[in-house]
Amino acid sequence: MGPLAGYKFIELLGLGPGPFCGMLLADLGAEVITIERQSKDEAPIHSHMRNRRSIALNLKDPDAVEVLLKLCEGADAFFEGFRPGVAEKLGVGPEQCMARNPRLVYGRMTGWGQTGPMAHTAGHDINYIALSGVLNAMGSQGQKPTPPLNLMGDFGGGGLFLAFGLVCALLEAQKSGKGQVVDAAMVDGAAALMGYFHAHQARGVFDGDRGTHFLSGAAHFYDTYETSDGLYLAIGSIEPQFYQELIRLTGIDGQTFAEEGFYSKPVSDRWPELSVLLAEKIKTKTRDEWCTIFDGTDACVSPVLSLQEVQEHPHHQARNSYFEMDGYWQQSPGPRFDRTPATQPRPVRKPGEDSASVLSELGLTEEQIEQLRVQGAIT
Numbered sequence: 001m002g003p004l005a006g007y008k009f010i011e012l013l014g015l016g017p018g019p020f021c022g023m024l025l026a027d028l029g030a031e032v033i034t035i036e037r038q039s040k041d042e043a044p045i046h047s048h049m050r051n052r053r054s055i056a057l058n059l060k061d062p063d064a065v066e067v068l069l070k071l072c073e074g075a076d077a078f079f080e081g082f083r084p085g086v087a088e089k090l091g092v093g094p095e096q097c098m099a100r101n102p103r104l105v106y107g108r109m110t111g112w113g114q115t116g117p118m119a120h121t122a123g124h125d126i127n128y129i130a131l132s133g134v135l136n137a138m139g140s141q142g143q144k145p146t147p148p149l150n151l152m153g154d155f156g157g158g159g160l161f162l163a164f165g166l167v168c169a170l171l172e173a174q175k176s177g178k179g180q181v182v183d184a185a186m187v188d189g190a191a192a193l194m195g196y197f198h199a200h201q202a203r204g205v206f207d208g209d210r211g212t213h214f215l216s217g218a219a220h221f222y223d224t225y226e227t228s229d230g231l232y233l234a235i236g237s238i239e240p241q242f243y244q245e246l247i248r249l250t251g252i253d254g255q256t257f258a259e260e261g262f263y264s265k266p267v268s269d270r271w272p273e274l275s276v277l278l279a280e281k282i283k284t285k286t287r288d289e290w291c292t293i294f295d296g297t298d299a300c301v302s303p304v305l306s307l308q309e310v311q312e313h314p315h316h317q318a319r320n321s322y323f324e325m326d327g328y329w330q331q332s333p334g335p336r337f338d339r340t341p342a343t344q345p346r347p348v349r350k351p352g353e354d355s356a357s358v359l360s361e362l363g364l365t366e367e368q369i370e371q372l373r374v375q376g377a378i379t
Contacts, residue, residue, distance in 0.1 A: 002029020002333070002342040007076045007170065010068070011035065011052070012092065014081025016125070016150065017158030017186065018109050019048035021079065024163045026051035027333035028342050033075075035059075035068060038379040039352025047330045051345035055359070056352030056379045064377040065091040070362050072097045072104055076173075077166050079107030079182075083122075084114045094181045104179040105169040109162045111153070113185030125153035125186070132157070132190035137197065141211030141218065157189025214238070219268075220275040221246065224304055231287035232304035235278075245299035252281050352379065 008031045011022045026032040032052035039056040043049075057064040069092065072078050078097055080087050087093045087108075094106040108114060111123040129135045129152045130145075139146035162184035169182050197213065200206040206213045217223045221237045237246040247254045257274060282290065287303050294301040305313060311322035311329045322329045326347050333342035355378050359369050372378045 001340065002027070003337050003340045004167075005029035005340070007031070008033070008074065009166070010071050010075045010078040012068075012078070012080035012082075012087070013037070014109065016154040017162065018079065018081040019046070020155050020159030021107075021109065021162045021166070022052060023048045023050060023345075024159065025166070027345055028337075029340070033071065033354075033358060035071075036351040039355070040350060043326070043348040043350045043353075045326060045328070046348060047326075049348045050325070050330070052349070053354035053358060054349045054351050055355040057355075058376050058379045059090045059092065061375065061377040062091075063372055063375065067359065067362070067372070067377070068092050069097060069100050071358075073100045075101065075104060076170060077105040077107060079109060079162060079166060081109040083110065084108075084119050098179055102179060103173055103177060105166055105173060105182060106179065107162055107166045107169075107182040107184060109158060109184050109186075111186045113188060114183045125150035125158075128153040128157065128186040129190045132187055132194055133197075134190050134194050137194075137208075137210055137213070137216065139210050141209065143211070145210060152193060153186045153190050157191075157193055158184070158186040161186070161189035161192070219271050220278050223275060225279050225282035227285060227287040227290060228283055229286040229288075233282055233287060233290055234302045234304050236300040236302075238300070242298050242300045245297055246301065249293055249297060249299050249301075250278070250281050252278060 004025060006029075007025075009022070009025055011018065011032055011034045013019065013034050013036050022032050022034065027050075034049070034052050034054045036054055036056045037058070055067075057067060059065055059068065080092070085093075088095070094108075097106055098104050110119070111128045112118040112121065126135065126147050129138075129147075132153075134152050135145045135147065137145075138148050162182070165182040165184050169180055173179055197206055200213065201208050210216070212218050214222050221235060221243055224232045224234050226232055235246065237243045243257075246252075247257055256277065285293075290301070291303050303313075310316060316322055319332075321332055323332055323344060324330070325345065330345075333345060336342075356369055359372070359378075360366075364372075369378070
């Protein structure tokens with residue numbers, strides 16, 4: 001089930017964004033076969049590895065390379081996360097794989113991209129978002145930049161960017177009958193996510209300094225506030241009608257706070273003062289008391305939930321947003337489709353657990369599979 005049912009992807013396992021891309025595709029029905037470097041007795045505790053089969057190949061062995069190329073013959077897409085040139089040295093670069101299957105879409109997930117002076121250098125999420133202007137905008141005014149976990153580079157600008165590119169190339173291949181290489185760079189994906197703020201800077205709404213944009217906590221109407229029990233509320237009352245609801249339901253002085261909720265204004269000198277006054281008001285009640293007051297309203301106020309709390313929230317429960325598997329709570333597949341819904345994902349497989357079944361589907365006999373295992377092509 002799922003809108004990608006019938007498509008086959010071969011994943012040459014990497015770190016972070018690659019497995020996330022594989023999970024997104026597999027969750028929506030695609031068959032994803034993961035190529036791992038060596039088999040292990042235990043499955044990783046990692047939701048990004050769920051919902052696909054695993055085969056362990058030693059790509060230093062020519063017979064193992066042949067197995068991978070054979071898999072590409074019957075696949076719609078292949079993706080890897082090595083530095084530029086590494087896959088070619090292993091014998092599984094775009095030219096080698098697409099020679100076996102001209103319709104194959106070949107995805108490449110890197111930090112810096114396949115070209116440019118930094119293409120062959122190492123890096124991590126923090127480096128890619130630093131070069132994209134993302135990191136400089138993260139954090140409070142007057143403080144050093146604060147990394148937003150590895151959400152912007154690895155996952156949003158990386159795995160999601162690659163999944164989008166792969167599906168776009170597959171759509172084009174249906175018309176042209178030809179595959180192509182998808183160069184998905186995290187530095188490009190992070191830059192795309194930052195495009196909105198380039199426009200705001202051009203309009204004069206954002207001066208580029210950390211903590212000065214109304215969406216970065218500079219404005220009192222878009223920030224987090226501590227409650228009397230040490231927990232937090234998130235307030236996002238940007239538009240005038242929602243701002244008026246905030247004023248009404250908190251009981252703050254409407255005259256003092258009037259005309260200061262319009263996001264189109266440049267930075268207001270009064271925002272710091274109003275933030276202090278609003279913080280004092282929010283501190284008078286517990287988080288749950290405020291949630292009761294704001295429940296069902298358009299004030300755009302929500303509780304700041306911990307990872308331990310999210311699956312217990314009524315909205316998530318009503319939408320079945322989380323389910324328990326492999327001993328912990330995981331997010332359900334998304335987006336949601338009304339005609340081709342995704343099914344609940346399957347548990348994470350042990351590395352190499354499906355080697356025999358995958359090779360058997362390629363037409364290898366039990367004797368041939370055992371020979372590959374003996375010689376170390378299958379690890």
